[in-house]
Amino acid sequence: EVAAESPLLQHLNPEQHAAVTLPSEHALILAGAGSGKTRVLTTRIAWLLATGQIGPGNVMAVTFTNKAAKEMMTRLAAMLPVNVRGMWIGTFHGLCNRFLRAHSKLAGLPPAFQILDTQDQLSAIKRLMKQHNVDDERFPAKELQWFIAGAKEEGLRPAMVETRTEDDRRKVEIFQLYEEQCQREGVVDFAELMLRSYELLRDNDPIREHYRRRFHHILIDEFQDTNRLQYAWIKMFAGPGNSVFAVGDDDQSIYAFRGARVGNMADFVREFQVAHQIKLEQNYRSFSNILDSANALIAHNKSRLGKNLRTDQGPGEPVRVYEAPTDMAEAQWLVEEARQLVREDVPRHEIAILYRSNAQSRVMETALFNAAVPYRVYGGLRFFERAEIKHALSYLRLLENPNDDTSFLRVVNFPARGIGARTVEQLQDAARAAGSSLHDAVKSTTGKAGANLAAFVAKVDAMRAETEGLTLREIIEVMLQRSGLVEHYRAERDGADRIENLEELVNAAESFVTQEGFGRDAVALPIDELGATVLRQSPASQGLDPSLPEVNEPAPDYVPPDAETGETLSPLAAFLTHAALESGDNQAQAGQDAVQLMTVHAAKGLEFDCVFVTGLEEGLFPSERSLADYEGLEEERRLMYVAITRARKRLYLSHSQTRLLHGQTRYNVRSRFFDELPAHALKWLTPKNQSFGGSAFGFGMGYPTSRGSSAGYGRSSETFASPPVPPQKAEPAHGLRAGMKVFHAKFGEGTVLTLEGSGQDARAHINFPRHGQKWLALAVAKLTPVP
Numbered sequence: 001e002v003a004a005e006s007p008l009l010q011h012l013n014p015e016q017h018a019a020v021t022l023p024s025e026h027a028l029i030l031a032g033a034g035s036g037k038t039r040v041l042t043t044r045i046a047w048l049l050a051t052g053q054i055g056p057g058n059v060m061a062v063t064f065t066n067k068a069a070k071e072m073m074t075r076l077a078a079m080l081p082v083n084v085r086g087m088w089i090g091t092f093h094g095l096c097n098r099f100l101r102a103h104s105k106l107a108g109l110p111p112a113f114q115i116l117d118t119q120d121q122l123s124a125i126k127r128l129m130k131q132h133n134v135d136d137e138r139f140p141a142k143e144l145q146w147f148i149a150g151a152k153e154e155g156l157r158p159a160m161v162e163t164r165t166e167d168d169r170r171k172v173e174i175f176q177l178y179e180e181q182c183q184r185e186g187v188v189d190f191a192e193l194m195l196r197s198y199e200l201l202r203d204n205d206p207i208r209e210h211y212r213r214r215f216h217h218i219l220i221d222e223f224q225d226t227n228r229l230q231y232a233w234i235k236m237f238a239g240p241g242n243s244v245f246a247v248g249d250d251d252q253s254i255y256a257f258r259g260a261r262v263g264n265m266a267d268f269v270r271e272f273q274v275a276h277q278i279k280l281e282q283n284y285r286s287f288s289n290i291l292d293s294a295n296a297l298i299a300h301n302k303s304r305l306g307k308n309l310r311t312d313q314g315p316g317e318p319v320r321v322y323e324a325p326t327d328m329a330e331a332q333w334l335v336e337e338a339r340q341l342v343r344e345d346v347p348r349h350e351i352a353i354l355y356r357s358n359a360q361s362r363v364m365e366t367a368l369f370n371a372a373v374p375y376r377v378y379g380g381l382r383f384f385e386r387a388e389i390k391h392a393l394s395y396l397r398l399l400e401n402p403n404d405d406t407s408f409l410r411v412v413n414f415p416a417r418g419i420g421a422r423t424v425e426q427l428q429d430a431a432r433a434a435g436s437s438l439h440d441a442v443k444s445t446t447g448k449a450g451a452n453l454a455a456f457v458a459k460v461d462a463m464r465a466e467t468e469g470l471t472l473r474e475i476i477e478v479m480l481q482r483s484g485l486v487e488h489y490r491a492e493r494d495g496a497d498r499i500e501n502l503e504e505l506v507n508a509a510e511s512f513v514t515q516e517g518f519g520r521d522a523v524a525l526p527i528d529e530l531g532a533t534v535l536r537q538s539p540a541s542q543g544l545d546p547s548l549p550e551v552n553e554p555a556p557d558y559v560p561p562d563a564e565t566g567e568t569l570s571p572l573a574a575f576l577t578h579a580a581l582e583s584g585d586n587q588a589q590a591g592q593d594a595v596q597l598m599t600v601h602a603a604k605g606l607e608f609d610c611v612f613v614t615g616l617e618e619g620l621f622p623s624e625r626s627l628a629d630y631e632g633l634e635e636e637r638r639l640m641y642v643a644i645t646r647a648r649k650r651l652y653l654s655h656s657q658t659r660l661l662h663g664q665t666r667y668n669v670r671s672r673f674f675d676e677l678p679a680h681a682l683k684w685l686t687p688k689n690q691s692f693g694g695s696a697f698g699f700g701m702g703y704p705t706s707r708g709s710s711a712g713y714g715r716s717s718e719t720f721a722s723p724p725v726p727p728q729k730a731e732p733a734h735g736l737r738a739g740m741k742v743f744h745a746k747f748g749e750g751t752v753l754t755l756e757g758s759g760q761d762a763r764a765h766i767n768f769p770r771h772g773q774k775w776l777a778l779a780v781a782k783l784t785p786v787p
Ligand code: ATP
Pocket: 011, 012, 013, 016, 031, 032, 033, 034, 035, 036, 037, 038, 039, 040, 249, 252, 283, 284, 285, 604, 605, 606, 607, 645
């Protein structure tokens, strides 16, 4: 019984132990919050590796947020000497991106395809609607965006969508046009990442077989929140010899509104003939006052699979409840409590402030800022979504791909250069008529407007020429100056923060290139080498097709080079991908201990010593929209269950009688959830039945107007600036130097322009007179020096 002796298994209870050591067959672990599901999943990976049953390349593990994926890697790295960064552990989107980069040609995408985030997608749709005179009252852009994403998440292409009404047909038409536009511009949205990979796996037998042979084990965390497409995608990897290990909690299903199907659990059991189902009922996370509250609350839901949770920990502190007269007072109270906790030596990152919707964070951010408490916002307006950053990224994208119309439109008149909306419309008409990109259509414009457009294009083209062969950092620096962005913000009254953010972008790029960028809080692994040599198996020995890309190389945000030619993304293209996928959560105040702010949705799967759940008011939490139907209310209750069960030691619940939201003061009734919690576990800091009415207070108080959030990033310069850059090794192993002549089997003779990275990640920028400039991964590309 070698397995039983493994130290990995020592701290597991019998059910967990059984789950970790199940034979390689399909399994479902269904268990409540804090019962160790993620721990079991991670330990199983470690156990499979440690007992030599598989190598790191044979596992694929999927979860929902970047933060959760990183958490999983950190936990795994703590158990085992293995290079987790090279493993296929990530979010659905992250893994799909990786997959599509490896097979871009087969997927019908340009190798340097760019990713549209939700905002970009919306503006692309708006642009399209304008072009085609779509009535935006009848078809609001947001609704179309929802429609398109919804269809794709069901696995549907335009032709497959059922249409009953004239409106339906119009929507599908726009969907079709939108797809054509994306294809033309070489961009994909988030849902497209999933759908494309799914279709490629479905339609290409050798590829599917390859991955089935590769991934012996597929493990999925938070399975209750998978949608139809994600489930279908998982099925593609599951051949007769693979085992799927799904863990989930039906009580924590909180994405039904986005198409998640708890029904996937039942389908999974049936379709996979799941042999092993294990329940975990011991909660290791929370004291019993917290756990009792969660249990009592969720008992009010009718549709449940039915589970219980118990804990051996004592009652702990009571759950503290606070009623504030105004949202500002609520914020001030929680800031005071948080400072008290810090005085009691609670690390700031162990304090989480949760809320139902992003709009609620502003008041709390202001209060934290005024009290000089460092904080960090997850989700919401993220670093890479800030306007100034998006402008900068648009210029960068145009350097990479002049035909990227979304980027073109974003900056054609930013900073202002006398190009009006009318001119842009005419340009769009011309482009549509010619079936060309906006960039190419500029040639055909005339007059003063045409001259301004031509000047813009010339500026970008000149920038491209000027940045040729420069490092990523230098490219960004040149772009910031030449684009006029820095100058523009310098002239703005409150532009200083924005300039700091732009400088931050240089730092972000720097850390990306030096590979620290995967997360300053990334898993630092002195044991990389050991793990790589002990645990890596050669592809051939695993019966894998050696002609397909070896996708298990250790590199952050790894995008495998083309298997045949070794062609890979330029550092700029790789960075832009990173920017689109990165939730920005390691950009802020890296290294500084900060209070964590996030929506309840974003907190799923995480745990903190102290948790504040704020804004517990009818209409807010549970949200207005959910109150219309019973299922909506049950989903809100599950969300509240998720919120409560994030806390290990202390839980605070608060609500406010009045709240300024979307520019209006609202008078709110305390959330019904308070009445569903056990009285014995609660301690009311304010009298429970205090009447509300609001006339005596809070009205017309000076609500802070400055967003204050810039502090989250703005003040970070002192902690974030100039990351230590590891010195480049003087003599790289590949022996190439800039200026050297080399020969490539497909591209012929060329000249090395620049070299980047080292070891497995070394890349060269090479000019091939007959094929143009290429970035090649030296580990893959076969280059011979030409004397
Ligand atoms: P959630 O549903 O919120 O995602 P979960 O079921 O995934 O929760 P984990 O995050 O894996 O739960 O575990 C909760 C906490 O309990 C973690 O801190 C974990 O380390 C701890 N834990 C789990 N099992 C044990 C155990 N057998 N002994 C001690 N601590 C444990």
